[in-house]
Amino acid sequence: MTKTTATPARKRRAMPKQDRRIQLIKATISCIANKGLSNITMADITTEAGLSLGIVNLHFQSKNNLLVETLRFVVDEYNEGQAKILKKRSSKTTQEILEDHLAFDFSAKVCQKDKLAVWFGFWGEAKTRPTYQKICTESDNATELSITALFEEVIHEGKYSLADAAIITKGYTAIVEGLWLDLLIAPGAFNRKNANQVARTYLAVMFPKHISL
Structure with a gap:
C-alpha cells in the first residue's frame, strides 16, 4: 500500500x-x-x-501570476501561429499566405471554446487590470501590424489603388473578433465554417483578385 x-x-x-x-x-x-x-x-x-x-x-x-501567465500562453500561441504563416513569404504566393491566414483565424486550435473564453474573459477585465491591458494591447498591436504588412503586399500586387491597408485591417480584425464571440456564445447556431465564409466575403470584396467566394 x-x-x-x-x-x-x-x-x-x-x-x-x-x-x-x-x-x-x-x-x-x-x-x-x-x-x-x-x-x-x-x-x-x-x-x-x-x-x-x-x-x-x-x-x-500567486493566483494573479498564474492568471497572467495563462493570458500570455494563449496570446503567445496565437502570435506564434500567425508569425509561422507570415514567414512563408519566400515559399508561397501572397494569395496562398492570405488563404492560410484566413484558415488559421478560424482553425480548431484558435477557435477552441475554452481558449475563446480566456480571450474574452481577459479582454473584459483589461480596463481595470493594467497588466492584462498591457498584454492584450501589445498583442493586438502586433497582430494589426502583421496583418497590415500582408495587406500592403496584397494591395501592391493587385494594384488596388483605392485600398487602405490600415483601414482594411481594422475592419478585418473587428469582423474576426466579432465572429469569435459568436462562436463562443452561440456554438450550436454558428460554426467555424460559417465564420470563415463571413470573413472570406469581406476579403473577397476588398481583394477580389486574391480571394474568391
Whole structure:
C-alpha cells in the first residue's frame, strides 16, 4: 500500500518544470471556460489539475501570476501561429499566405471554446487590470501590424489603388473578433465554417483578385 501511494508522488516530482507549468495553465484555461475569470478560485484550479496548492505556489507564487501567465500562453500561441504563416513569404504566393491566414483565424486550435473564453474573459477585465491591458494591447498591436504588412503586399500586387491597408485591417480584425464571440456564445447556431465564409466575403470584396467566394 505504501509503495502504491508513493509512486504518483515520484511521478509528480519527476515532471519537468515547464510541463508542470503548462499543466497548471491548461487547468486554469478550463476553469475560466467553465466558471468565468472572476469566479475561479485556486481550489478550482488545483482540483482541475489534480495537484496541491503547494505545487501551484511553487511554480507561480500567486493566483494573479498564474492568471497572467495563462493570458500570455494563449496570446503567445496565437502570435506564434500567425508569425509561422507570415514567414512563408519566400515559399508561397501572397494569395496562398492570405488563404492560410484566413484558415488559421478560424482553425480548431484558435477557435477552441475554452481558449475563446480566456480571450474574452481577459479582454473584459483589461480596463481595470493594467497588466492584462498591457498584454492584450501589445498583442493586438502586433497582430494589426502583421496583418497590415500582408495587406500592403496584397494591395501592391493587385494594384488596388483605392485600398487602405490600415483601414482594411481594422475592419478585418473587428469582423474576426466579432465572429469569435459568436462562436463562443452561440456554438450550436454558428460554426467555424460559417465564420470563415463571413470573413472570406469581406476579403473577397476588398481583394477580389486574391480571394474568391
